Amino acid sequence: MSRLWKAIRTAIAVLAAAIAFFPIYWMATTSFKLPGEWSAYPPIWFPTTPRIENYIVLFSEPGTPLRESVLQALGRGFSASPSAVPNIINSIIVAVSATVGAVFIGTLAAYSISRYRTGGLFTYIFILATRMFPPVAIAIPLIVVYSLIRWLDTHWGLSLIYMAVSVAYVVWIMKTFFDEIPRDIVDSAILFGLSHAKAFFRIVLPIVKNGMLATALFTFIINWGEYAFALMFTVGGRATTIPVAISQLQLGGGYQYGPMAALGMIALIPAVVFGYIVQKYLVVGLTLGAVKGRR
């Protein structure tokens, strides 16, 4: 009975994993298919000869010898989309700066709220409340203001919005980590002669380091994949990020499933790499209760 049960459980787990991974599998294979195979029926489950033309299209400008060679070999099927390299750079600049800023500000704010009850309950609830209303509610007035100060379609403009949106998230997570730190540990360090600021950097931060890395990862993934603000605030194309660029690949020239999938694969890289680096901290970070003093 228990063996049967175990088999059933394994089967369910495998099925769930297969469902979860199917889109990624489909994206990965599509990124190596040629135009005719993108939406062929019956579907091509695995390209017989993987081709990197999709990636070449992404990384080259129209009219360049590299792009022309692809077009000449394969003819129709590819639209004259511009190179996605600037979009990738935009995404990196915006997401990294917003994450660093949000984690820095949010961590300090969370510690202040947790340890010194700064601003009382109101401030904390107010910060959380910024996550409660939908982004579009503030988008229109922001666009007006941004156009006045000429911040539309700029890196820092979009980065600042991301920072403002995700700082609440950072405060929320980091506060729960700081709440778990026994106050006595910090207090004793201060009694030994450390200032409050030094005690924070030398005692508190090392304890929550793992949690902070995990928070940074989640914040980064949210910022990296954000679409609505990016679409509204990068009209003009100078600061367009990857999610918007993917959607724009289908404009004017039919659905560019191959290059879209290829760009999706590239978008996946930082999350996977970063996630792999911090994975051993993830579980620790999410169960920080372990630092609580033995009584």
Added chain:
Amino acid sequence: MTTVDVDRLVKQYDKFVAVNGISFTVSSGEFFGLLGPSGCGKTTTLYCIAGLETPTSGRILFDGKDVTGLPTQKRNIGMVFQSYAIFYNMTVYDNLAYPLRIRRMPASETRKKVHETAELLGLKDILNVKGAKLTPAQMQLVSLGRAIIYDPSILLLDEPLSNLDPSFRMETLRHIKRIQRLLKITTIFVTHDQLEALSACDRLGVMQAGKMIQLDRPEEIYYRPATVFVAGFVGTPPMNLLEGKIERMADKLYITSPELANRIFHPQAQSVVEEDVIWGFKPEDATLSLEHVKTADGAIIQGRVRAIERTAAENIYLVDVNGKTVKVVTVEYIPLDANVFIHVPLEKIYIYSKKTGMLLDAPRRLEKAV
């Protein structure tokens, strides 16, 4: 060699007043206790002295110098926390050396000082053990060592024994006291355990709801509890307290009470002007007998033995009197469920005002005892 003055200290959190205008002075080298139930404001007072809490109003003075606005790290205070706050990832050596490293003491001096302190506290054999592997008693000593290693001018102890096994507490307390005497360091000891406070402190303050109720030597607090609250708090078990009335009969004043089998003619009661009183006696001051004692004075209470708590040397009898429980400590053996008479000698009876809870009359045994 530092005196500590707490001057009209008030600490308020939103609407909750944790400490309500208390003042006291701790003289140089004194072992001073703050005793009270949890939430009475004793720990908050200690944190204000340490500078870890900012007083709402009032002043803290060290050696007559106002330090109320001085940051904690500049007050040169050693403190032992209830949780010990040991760094688990560091060895005992590193834990002890940590405060000295923060103070940038040269390595050779640090080593010397750590070994001295370890010698003093008997930690020499475990210097290389990690903090996480220590027993609570060892953590307690490491915590104490860390608090005294940089020669602070004041030592604060916040419930240092409450995480220890009861059997270790008194021994550890003696150890702490011995070191305190040796270093002659002004010490403030916060505890909710009256036994610890009474046995260790040179003087102590009993706190209740943010106020200082009684500030005295331990024997004064034990033998002359100033209020009903203190009387019900000190002693193991604490004083029996019963309601009574002062009644005039034939030109004399007596204490009467539904629990009493007789009425007490009390010489001191003659000066009591209040009608409603609380009268009490210490469980160890009463005797139990199976027969009615025909004595001239004192209180006689009739009841039934409901339970017996046995301690090593004596028994605590829980006697049911009129639905109330009266405790009597005696070495005698009386069977369970027996009908008994409790006799309290006249000179062992305390009288408190019911209205104010203040002591109206206490046994004059004190002169004899001290």
